[in-house]
Amino acid sequence: MEKIYHYIIFEQNDFLKNQVIEELLRERANYYTSKNREQDFWVLINPKILKMSNILEKIKKTQYWKKNKKIKNNKDLTNYIFLTSVDIEFIKWIKLRMGYFEEIDKPVLEKDFTSNGVYFTIYFSNKNSVSLLNHNFLAISPNILVEQLESVVFN
Numbered sequence: 001m002e003k004i005y006h007y008i009i010f011e012q013n014d015f016l017k018n019q020v021i022e023e024l025l026r027e028r029a030n031y032y033t034s035k036n037r038e039q040d041f042w043v044l045i046n047p048k049i050l051k052m053s054n055i056l057e058k059i060k061k062t063q064y065w066k067k068n069k070k071i072k073n074n075k076d077l078t079n080y081i082f083l084t085s086v087d088i089e090f091i092k093w094i095k096l097r098m099g100y101f102e103e104i105d106k107p108v109l110e111k112d113f114t115s116n117g118v119y120f121t122i123y124f125s126n127k128n129s130v131s132l133l134n135h136n137f138l139a140i141s142p143n144i145l146v147e148q149l150e151s152v153v154f155n
Contacts, residue, residue, distance in 0.1 A: 002125050006091040008083045008101055009059070009118040011068065012045075015081040020097065028090070041085035049122065055104070062107045064115045095119060 015021055025043070032039055050056050059065050085091050095101045099116030102108055108115070 002123055003086055004088070005122045005124055006085055006088055007120050007122070008091060008094060008098075009064070010081050010083065010116070012079050012081050014116070015043075015083070018098075021083075021094075024094065024097065040087050041083065041090060044082040044084055046080075047082050047084075055120065055122075058104045058107075058120070059118055062102045062104065062115075062118050063110070063113045064102050064118050066111075067114060091119070 010021075025041070028041065029039070031037075083091075083094065101117045101119040102113075102115040104118055104120035
C-alpha cells in the first residue's frame, strides 16, 4: 500500500519558539487522544530521507535555502524541523496559519522573495525497508539548548 507524506520545513527557532505552532499541535494531539484516533502527524529533526533521495538537491534550489545561509550541507539541516503528516488538509491548514511555504518542485525565482519554509510531498510504498519517519531527535540546534540551559541556570 502506498502512503503520501507531506512535509513542511521550518527553522528550529521559528518552530520551537512559536506559540501558535505549539498550541496547534497540542490541540490536535489532545483531539486525537479524545477521539481515540491514530496519530497522523510527526515532528522530525534531520530526517533520514534527506540522505536517500534527491530532496536535498531540490531544497537547494529554493529561495528559502538561499536566504538561510545556515543551510549548506546535510549536517547543517540539523537546524531545521520537518512537520510531517499523511493528512494533506492538516498541512494546508498549517501552511495557511503560518505563512507562505515555497513548493520544492516550483521554486520561486524572485531573489527578494521570502518564504516561511519549504513544502514537499513524498509517495512511499511499504515495500521500502526505510521509514520516512526516521530522524535524529538529538540534532537539536546548540543555540536552542544553550537558551534552555541559561533559562534554567539564570532564572
